[in-house]
């Protein structure tokens with residue numbers, strides 16, 4: 001019972017609900033596996049703190065902003081912040097005995113942490129800084145992560161087991177949004193929960209539990225500059241939202257912020273295939289699959305326009321997929337345009 005001069009119990013309890021504690025509460029267990037997952041999430045939180053600190057001072061420090069002059073495996077110009085963030089995720093897992101392998105947007109092949117590999121049975125898949133083009137103009141960026149169990153012994157060091165699993169094999173997924181505050185949103189399969197970094201504590205503190213996406217929302221989030229490159233079905237969807245009241249366009253060019261807006265306010269984010277990138281731009285293992293896991297846990301939907309995103313099995317480490325993700329009613333509307341165009345094409349073929 002709190003007395004008049006003590007801190008109200010609920011305030012103290014909330015400030016003590018750190019990420020590692022929350023994971024154990026979620027699992028209702030103190031088993032070795034539960035402790036491992038709790039420790040992994042704690043390391044991810046440490047990575048988020050290190051990256052948030054660097055971002056907050058980027059404009060004041062030499063050699064933080066701008067490009068390295070390198071081109072990564074995606075064919076994209078590498079930013080200094082990409083390299084730093086990538087290294088951070090590797091460093092926080094060294095000497096942890098937890099994560100043996102890391103697969104990142106920034107690395108052509110999986111990275112192995114030798115001291116962890118005999119015992120570490122977890123693989124981290126991550127996009128260290130997503131939307132890094134926003135870093136130099138002080139707009140929000142994010143990190144995206146997923147945790148999977150290693151299947152088999154990976155004796156040839158190619159992590160080929162990652163190419164035999166669909167997204168339903170993810171045991172945890174989430175993102176860190178570096179915005180006005182640093183927000184960590186995650187799920188281990190028991191709902192979606194948000195933590196906010198309290199810089200005065202240096203801890204991520206529970207802010208919201210069991211987030212549920214609205215069944216429908218007003219937002220459609222896409223780069224309409226690609227309209228000329230889209231299939232007719234996506235053009236017809238775009239024409240529909242242009243001609244009906246109740247829709248509004250929001251697009252930041254940084255996936256994590258755009259997805260967080262959809263999660264909280266409802267609507268749909270779409271990055272379809274284009275003439276230049278028929279498979280889409282976003283990467284399955286460390287972008288679209290983690291986000292699909294998360295949004296489905298929040299009552300949302302995610303697909304490549306036809307197939308549930310979590311059913312997709314990659315054929316290569318950096319495979320890309322089209323993405324339609326968000327409120328179930330809004331994802332269904334986009335998919336209905338794609339289905340209608342497929343039906344018309346099949347009917348036309350039958351008539352030939």
Ligand code: P6P
Pocket residue numbers: 130131132133223253254255256281282
């Ligand atoms: P475009 C950033 O490069 C990114 O990978 C995502 O963060 C973002 O959603 C997308 O690409 C933006 O791509 O072609 O609209 O600039």
